[in-house]
Amino acid sequence: MAETGRRRDLRLGVNIDHVATVRNARGTAYPDPVRAARLAEAAGADGVTAHLREDRRHISDDDIARLMAALRLPLNLEMAATEEMQAIALRHRPHAVCLVPERREERTTEGGLDVLREEARLADFIAPLAAAGCRVSLFVAADPAQIEAARRVGAAVVELHTGAYCDLHHEGRLAERDAELARLRAEAARAAALGLEVHAGHGLTYETVGPVAAIPELRELNIGHFLIGEAIFVGLGPAIEGMRRAMDAARGG
Ligand code: PXP
Numbered sequence: 001m002a003e004t005g006r007r008r009d010l011r012l013g014v015n016i017d018h019v020a021t022v023r024n025a026r027g028t029a030y031p032d033p034v035r036a037a038r039l040a041e042a043a044g045a046d047g048v049t050a051h052l053r054e055d056r057r058h059i060s061d062d063d064i065a066r067l068m069a070a071l072r073l074p075l076n077l078e079m080a081a082t083e084e085m086q087a088i089a090l091r092h093r094p095h096a097v098c099l100v101p102e103r104r105e106e107r108t109t110e111g112g113l114d115v116l117r118e119e120a121r122l123a124d125f126i127a128p129l130a131a132a133g134c135r136v137s138l139f140v141a142a143d144p145a146q147i148e149a150a151r152r153v154g155a156a157v158v159e160l161h162t163g164a165y166c167d168l169h170h171e172g173r174l175a176e177r178d179a180e181l182a183r184l185r186a187e188a189a190r191a192a193a194l195g196l197e198v199h200a201g202h203g204l205t206y207e208t209v210g211p212v213a214a215i216p217e218l219r220e221l222n223i224g225h226f227l228i229g230e231a232i233f234v235g236l237g238p239a240i241e242g243m244r245r246a247m248d249a250a251r252g253g
Pocket residue numbers: 015017051078098100109139159200201202203204222223224225226
């Protein structure tokens with residue numbers, strides 16, 4: 001099936017964190033992120049992403065257990081590089097683990113990991129996860145030194161942070177946006193040449209996804225907040241299908 005081949009060339013991971021944000025605003029059992037994950041599966045997502053934060057502000061431990069039990073799609077567990085999170089990942093053994101920096105006071109993940117500063121610790125942290133069969137990804141800025149360090153610590157994947165590119169676009173700072181896009185392109189090529197699989201994500205919308213999806217080395221985009229917001233107006237399935245179409249169009253499909 002040519003269609004499937006093209007789709008798998010750039011996978012879409014749907015991040016369902018903010019379904020849990022709405023649920024937790026009231027302390028109810030609904031809306032259920034597992035139901036959203038099943039809908040994402042039906043709408044053609046290639047994976048589901050969930051960030052178990054240290055403060056459990058959206059996804060809970062029980063959500064991770066239920067996602068692992070319910071999903072046929074691969075789960076990408078985003079987490080900080082802490083002992084607690086490592087034990088959880090080793091217990092569940094999700095398909096992928098994406099290590100992200102985490103500060104409690106931030107609204108969202110604001111920057112990439114400082115892999116260079118934590119090189120020895122991250123190498124030790126990644127080894128048991130990789131041995132357990134998880135594909136370990138590091139969420140990094142488009143910075144050559146960080147990408148080279150990601151290779152050295154044994155990551156299989158880097159996920160390039162697209163937040164700065166998206167913010168610059170929405171602020172109308174177009175020359176700076178284009179410079180950031182050029183960095184994303186160059187660093188995707190560098191990472192792929194080093195043998196890393198390259199993903200990207202954060203802040204992507206229908207307006208900003210095209211130029212990122214067109215970067216040939218990218219194999220996966222992880223997108224959440226915009227899709228959950230768009231789902232309020234059109235439903236989650238159509239929102240995901242719209243993103244899939246935008247990605248395919250950018251890829252020349
Ligand atoms: N990728 C990573 C590593 C993230 O931390 C996040 C946010 O949790 C995303 C992608 C998705 O970002 P957004 O929700 O802004 O689409």
